[in-house]
Amino acid sequence: MAGNNNSRTMRINLKVWRQKNQNTEGRLVDYALDNVSPDMSFLEMFDVLNEKLVAQNDEPVAFAHDCREGICGSCAMVIDGEPHGPQTGTTTCQLHMRTFSDGDTIVVEPFRAKAFPVVKDLVTNRTALDRIQAAGGYVSVATGNAPDGNAIPIAKEIADMAMDAAACIQCGACVAACRNGSAMLFVSAKVSQFSLLPQGQAERERRVSRMVWQMDEEDFGSCTNMGSCAAACPKEIKVENIARMNREFGRAMIFGRDRKQTAED
Amino acid sequence: MSQGILRYLGSTMGRKYIMAISGLVWTLFVLTHMLGNLLIFASADAYNFYAYKLTSNPLIYVAEAALVVFIGMHAATGIGLRMRNSRTKPNLYAVTPKSAKGASVTSKSMIWSGTITLVFLILHLITFKFGAYYETTVDGILMRDIHKLVVECFSQTGYVVWYGVCLVLVGMHLYHGVASSFQTLGINHPKFNNAIKGFGWAYSIVVALGFLAVPFYVFFVKG
Structure with a gap:
């Protein structure tokens, strides 16, 4: 999907929480993505990031997802401090990049609560x-x-x-x-x-x-x-x-x- | 009281009932206290006579004991829940949301507005209830001249500022607390929710302004 519509692509700067496992400290890591299509879902943007990371021999970002149609409740991310991002009544998988603007910096963190320990990166045990x-x-x-x-x-x-x-x-x-x-x-x-x-x-x-x-x-x-x-x-x-x-x-x-x-x- | 009830009251939900009920008792108390204070606008004698009538009634000890018990429960339960909640949410996020997915200033700051209110309350009792004892005679009865002490205190700029800041915090505490206790006690209906919120808003404003009227009156008019 990305790249089909080059005239409308966006550049997105990400700060993503990376944490190896439950016992290690995590931190926010900067990534930049060019050619993000506004029609991508937030998770598809992460797929693109992960493809890039794998191609560079880096560890892809772990995130939970399943149905990608807003009914399973698997996708769980906190986007700029808001669970499931800025849109109301929307799961992360149904959030589209058109909600953001070219050049935006987006901070992505796992769900935080003592009862939800981080398994890895953005994946929590719920x-x-x-x-x-x-x-x-x-x-x-x-x-x-x-x-x-x-x-x-x-x-x-x-x-x-x-x-x-x-x-x-x-x-x-x-x-x-x-x-x-x-x-x-x-x-x-x-x-x-x-x-x-x-x-x-x-x-x-x-x-x-x-x-x-x-x-x-x-x-x-x-x-x-x-x-x-x-x-x-x-x-x-x-x-x-x-x-x-x-x-x-x-x-x-x-x-x-x-x-x-x-x-x- | 059977052991069963204690387990209910000790749960995170039961402790919220304790917060709501003890909070509502004090909510009603501050309203009556504020209305009594307004007698200062009538006359010094009316103000003193009201205080005399109130403190010479033996039931005052029962009321005072109840208020101490309720605020003790409210503070201890509130601090206990806050400590638990800091443990259950050890980290907040790098970005604080400005949308409704965040939280309002009044709801976030209950522990602080409450703590300062408690400190204010203790100092307030030391200043007035246990403060300088002047005497006066109204209708031939010898009584405490609390009016004189009030005028003395509220003639000092520093005291008026401190009192003003504390009363704004009391108002903020009431703003979240009053509407919130309805929800905790299960009173929530789409038909009445706006009315409950409006009631909490009006209640907190009326109480805070009522209290604030006295120092401003004394400072600017009488002082």
């Missing part, structure tokens, strides 16, 4: 989120045939809210954006998607409690209501969900039938 999900983010059901889709009536507004919460792709941008390294937006989206629906009622108190215990155990920070998480979320999950989680957790604390048992889990 499995802490999986463990929170496994702690309670599910509905236990008897297996068998799938029930009829319309057997349980759900108001359109409620279904929409649950669907909006379920749009979370678990990329971790909320944690990366938060100055406290808090995972509350993620956890609240997962809590909300179930607690809004009838199927999620049976386990609602246990679910929120166990997910919060796990979140604390994984060393995520606390929420101070700054709202950076929602601004950075590529799926535009709202802080309303955090308020809902606050209600759910308070409800479990005050009225939870199995509160004592859940607290001792």
Whole structure:
């Protein structure tokens, strides 16, 4: 793709975080790229950089990516201090170089939080989120045939809210954006998607409690209501969900039938 | 209280409930304190009589004890959470974003506006509550002339500046704190969010300006 449209190419200066592994110190390294097409995605620009580095016998920049169509949540970079870059509601793979200008210097760093250790360069280990999900983010059901889709009536507004919460792709941008390294937006989206629906009622108190215990155990920070998480979320999950989680957790604390048992889990 | 509840209250979310509730108690206190202060615009006697009525009521000790407990909880929990959050986010980024993906000045500076407010509060008690004791007689009752002490303090340029700076910080702390406690207590609805934010904004401005009116009045009009 690069080079097809030479009249419109850009020069981009990059400062990229290079870190050999979890145990070594990292640092920002300068790279310059000519002939960057405005139509490239941010990740394609990194592909070009890596081709150049490989040709020079240098170590390519490690970065996580998978679907490259904005739905898998793998691509995780902080671009000029903003998770997934300057555009709202966009994953890094869907961010295009036309968002930047010729001659721009762009600083690219990994997601930073104690719970997300750097594996290499821009790749972080975000499995802490999986463990929170496994702690309670599910509905236990008897297996068998799938029930009829319309057997349980759900108001359109409620279904929409649950669907909006379920749009979370678990990329971790909320944690990366938060100055406290808090995972509350993620956890609240997962809590909300179930607690809004009838199927999620049976386990609602246990679910929120166990997910919060796990979140604390994984060393995520606390929420101070700054709202950076929602601004950075590529799926535009709202802080309303955090308020809902606050209600759910308070409800479990005050009225939870199995509160004592859940607290001792 | 069963052990279960303590685990809930000790979690990062439970500690936020403690911040919100103790913060709201003090939010209400500062409003009543500010309104009482405004009696200085009525007369020196009205101001002294209000202070006398307040301090001669035995319930004052209950109220004072509650306020001390709540601010102790608020400060200890706030400092504890801040320390935890510095550990969970050891490094920020090379570039600080200016968009909403960053954070507002008031929300970022809660620990500092809070710490300075606490220092101010302690000095404030030393200056006024435990300060020089003058006497006066209103309606035949011998009482403390707190008005005289207030005029003395607010006639000094340095004191007015320090008081002014602290009250601006109190206002900033309230601006983020009031709206934020609604969210922490789970009160968030698209219909009311703008109203809650506006309420927090208005509340912080009214309280800060109300407090600031007194030193300016004393310094420029009475001084």
